Amino acid sequence: MRPPSISRCIRIGRPTSCRPIGNSLPVQRGDVANFSEILRAAVSLPLRLEKTLFAAPVTVATSTTVVTFADRPSIQDWLRLHGEIFLHGRDVWTESRFRRELLERDWFLPQRMWWAISPASDTAIGAITLEVAGDVGQIHWLMVDPAARRRGVAAALLATLENAAWQCGASRITAETLSSWEPAVAFYRRQGYEAA
Known part of the structure; x- marks a missing residue:
């Protein structure tokens, strides 16, 4: 039945x-x-956003410390952030799903996944991942701990990703979010992303 x-x-x-x-x-x-x-x-509905890079992105001074997954390979930090942010823990990922969805992908490199680290507690408060295919960079999983939002954490992570994408030869960056996630859509638009 x-x-x-x-x-x-x-x-x-x-x-x-x-x-x-x-x-x-x-x-x-x-x-x-x-x-x-x-x-x-x-x-x-999913909303695809895009930004064209015409020159190397400008690095903005920030108090946010950003390190790579290669420097801090903590699956548990990612699982904690994902669980706190998306659907309030209803869509709980496991280590095996994390490995399947990220680590085992052909495009994944630990140097292209970044953490934002809280200077006060040395804990991960944000993450972002970059996939590069030719001249296109794709943003995967930009997320920031709700308690750390509106402090430049997402902007620092995105700037790091855009600089890395530029260095890899990507001149176009794409992101996908849900059209109902208004704060995410507004953030990307403030950063120069437009509907694709």
């Missing part, structure tokens, strides 16, 4: 029998307060 659709679950008030939305876990009883956020993420 097929599980009921999400709309049927809501209509009959039995969210415990719903199937997963995308990669997230099934909706559970008591999640009604978060349902609108879950539904918005489920029906939100």
Whole structure:
């Protein structure tokens, strides 16, 4: 027997029998307060953004320390950040999924994944990864701890990625986010990215 659709679950008030939305876990009883956020993420369309680099990006002075995954190879830091940021821990990644989705990809290089490190606690407060294919750089997983947002962390990570992409010969950078993630869309637009 097929599980009921999400709309049927809501209509009959039995969210415990719903199937997963995308990669997230099934909706559970008591999640009604978060349902609108879950539904918005489920029906939100991907938005592809792009920026053309005409010259080497300008490095901006910042208090954020940025190091590579090669210097700090902590899968646990990435899993913690991802769990805190995306769907409030509902789409929990494991070490094996991290390896499959990042480390085992042909394009992955530990020198092209960066951490933003908190100077106060020496913990990772942000991460970003770069894939380069010819003259195109693709941003993967730009994320910043909610407690560290609006402090230039994302801008420092993005500037590091853009400089590395330029040094690798990439003159165009692409990013993908959900159209419903308004703060992410606004951030990319402030950094010169436009809808592709």
